[in-house]
Amino acid sequence: xxxxxxxxxxxxxxxxxxxxxxxxxxxxxxxxxxxxxxxxxxxxxxxxxxxxxxxxxxxxxxxxxxxxxxxxxxxxxxxxxxxxxxxxxxxxxxxxxx
Amino acid sequence: xxxxxxxxxxxxxxxxxxxxxxxxxxxxxxxxxxxxxxxxxxxxxxxxxxxxxxxxxxxxxxxxxxxxxxxxxxxxxxxxxxxxxxxxxxxxxxxxxxxxxxxxxxxxxxxxxxxxxxxxxxxxxxxxxxxxxxxxxxxxxxxxxxxxxxxxxxxxxxxxxxxxxxxxxxxxxxxxxxxxxxxxxxxxxxxxxx
Numbered sequence: 001x002x003x004x005x006x007x008x009x010x011x012x013x014x015x016x017x018x019x020x021x022x023x024x025x026x027x028x029x030x031x032x033x034x035x036x037x038x039x040x041x042x043x044x045x046x047x048x049x050x051x052x053x054x055x056x057x058x059x060x061x062x063x064x065x066x067x068x069x070x071x072x073x074x075x076x077x078x079x080x081x082x083x084x085x086x087x088x089x090x091x092x093x094x095x096x097x098x
Numbered sequence: 099x100x101x102x103x104x105x106x107x108x109x110x111x112x113x114x115x116x117x118x119x120x121x122x123x124x125x126x127x128x129x130x131x132x133x134x135x136x137x138x139x140x141x142x143x144x145x146x147x148x149x150x151x152x153x154x155x156x157x158x159x160x161x162x163x164x165x166x167x168x169x170x171x172x173x174x175x176x177x178x179x180x181x182x183x184x185x186x187x188x189x190x191x192x193x194x195x196x197x198x199x200x201x202x203x204x205x206x207x208x209x210x211x212x213x214x215x216x217x218x219x220x221x222x223x224x225x226x227x228x229x230x231x232x233x234x235x236x237x238x239x240x241x242x243x244x245x246x247x248x249x250x251x252x253x254x255x256x257x258x259x260x261x262x263x264x265x266x267x268x269x270x271x272x273x274x275x276x277x278x279x280x281x282x283x284x285x286x287x288x289x290x291x292x
Contacts (some may be wrong), residue, residue: 001236008164008166008181009166009167009248011167013235014234014235015248016234016251017234017251062249062250062251062256063181063248063249063250064166064180064181064182064184064249065180065181065184065249066181068183073212093235
């Protein structure tokens with residue numbers, strides 16, 4: 001079983017307590033009514049789905065119930081790090097070569 | 099005449115409004131662990147920002163814990179940390195924590211959930227093994243010490259787990275899940291003893 005660190009509970013918890021909530025850092029347009037159909041499609045439907053490092057929202061639904069962000073490698077399924085919702089994308093990942 | 103009939107109906111109606119806790123009185127003893135339904139208690143779900151914690155603690159008479167996975171107990175009233183701004187208050191002494199919160203003017207949300215939840219006690223040397231049969235958390239005394247409390251899962255059901263003593267747990271679950279939770283714990287109790 002994967003252990004995922006919840007930044008609010010400040011410890012690693014079993015994956016069964018968590019739920020994935022899609023890609024992170026997708027900003028909702030400030031004036032959604034003025035969006036063109038193409039831009040709305042990009043915002044609403046199009047996701048990066050990379051092979052490798054992905055930034056995702058996760059929810060500790062059967063714990064503190066808080067949303068947070070996680071950096072995960074889609075190839076190894078390893079969680080690189082987690083951080084609180086609202087915090088900026090980490091500039092440097094722990095263990096990164098550069 | 100119609101009025102009288104309505105009155106009788108109302109009286110009969112109120113007579114049937116009695117509290118019937120789920121699975122009341124059910125117990126199970128295995129070697130090394132005893133699983134038992136706890137008597138009804140008053141419970142509230144409390145949400146409040148950090149600025150309101152001190153005033154609410156004073157009103158409730160128990161200091162709301164701010165550390166993750168912790169709880170506080172005083173005079174039969176327990177405060178369990180569930181999230182950064184969320185607590186579950188359980189009162190076993192028969193006092194109403196909802197009424198205490200109603201006097202507080204600082205920002206908060208208190209919702210009575212006394213009848214939504216039931217409590218199950220799991221006591222004995224094999225208590226941790228019994229709960230662990232369906233709960234994936236590390237329940238060793240180092241990771242989950244006495245007084246630790248957490249919302250987690252047991253099998254397919256969400257529970258709130260409180261360690262009240264080294265060999266005693268309180269499992270809080272929704273009453274509609276209580277049959278599933280109690281049966282799972284009963285089966286586990288038989289296995290845990292071996």
